[in-house]
Amino acid sequence: MKATAAILETMGLPRPYTESMPLVIGELELAPPGPGEVLVRIAAAGLCHSDLSVIDGNRPRPLPMALGHEAAGVIEEVGVGVSRFAVGDHVVMVFVPSCGSCGFCARGRPALCEPGASANGAGTLLGGGRRLSRAGSDINHHLGVSAFASHAVVSEHSLVKIPTSFDLTKAALFGCAVLTGVGAVVNTASLPPGASAAVVGLGGVGLSALLGAQLAGARQIIAVDLSDEKLAFARELGATHTVNAGDAS
Numbered sequence: 001m002k003a004t005a006a007i008l009e010t011m012g013l014p015r016p017y018t019e020s021m022p023l024v025i026g027e028l029e030l031a032p033p034g035p036g037e038v039l040v041r042i043a044a045a046g047l048c049h050s051d052l053s054v055i056d057g058n059r060p061r062p063l064p065m066a067l068g069h070e071a072a073g074v075i076e077e078v079g080v081g082v083s084r085f086a087v088g089d090h091v092v093m094v095f096v097p098s099c100g101s102c103g104f105c106a107r108g109r110p111a112l113c114e115p116g117a118s119a120n121g122a123g124t125l126l127g128g129g130r131r132l133s134r135a136g137s138d139i140n141h142h143l144g145v146s147a148f149a150s151h152a153v154v155s156e157h158s159l160v161k162i163p164t165s166f167d168l169t170k171a172a173l174f175g176c177a178v179l180t181g182v183g184a185v186v187n188t189a190s191l192p193p194g195a196s197a198a199v200v201g202l203g204g205v206g207l208s209a210l211l212g213a214q215l216a217g218a219r220q221i222i223a224v225d226l227s228d229e230k231l232a233f234a235r236e237l238g239a240t241h242t243v244n245a246g247d248a249s
Helices: 049-056 114-122 168-175 177-188 204-215 228-237
Strands: 002-008 023-030 037-046 070-078 090-093 132-134 137-141 151-155 159-162 196-200 220-225 241-244
Touching: 002 132, 023 151, 037 168, 070 151, 070 168, 090 168, 159 168, 168 177, 177 204, 196 204, 204 220, 204 228, 220 228, 228 241
Parallel strands: 196 220, 220 241
Antiparallel strands: 002 023, 023 132, 037 070, 037 151, 070 090, 090 159, 132 137
16 A cells, blocks of 8 residues: 655755755655554654654664654455454554563563564564565565554554554654653652652653653652743653752852
């Protein structure tokens, strides 16, 4: 089938990107899902700094590549052997597929999945190979997702099913920003109830970390940023104190 996608041809082009135009919107061939894979219609995708790092060239990836990794959508087709998902399911796409059997997965650390990390670095899906092409030449996948597109074929291990009542535009943020910010507080920092936490930087990940601190039962949550607008928003989300870093002497 045909899919429209944002394709990165060259990394490290000069800014402003409105002039150098590193991303090209074009039509690609999208192969049907193979065993253990699904076809997802992308409903919403977020723009993450990890995407910008690839565009900048700070995080080299094989090119050409269809970018995007933070998204939510609706399953339109399932491949052979897929049992956890069905056509019509609403899903969030995640950027590290977990094989379930490597050493890290067996120890309950799927975010460090070795086959998943290898596939992401090579621009392939977890099962190997690429499902995107143009004029007979392969197009690489970004972190097993390639979400800046109308449709994507991904491993079933790159998906999490969500209720159909959950807004897909909001759900897309759970694919990276929310799980990164909340995970940093709950899993990495292991913030105990009643503790104090400072969140420095109030972008998507920072605000998610703020929400994670609330979830953990923090007594004080100090939000730090240069933007008064972001600081006001942090107050709305539950920050007990705000600091404009530009006021520091």
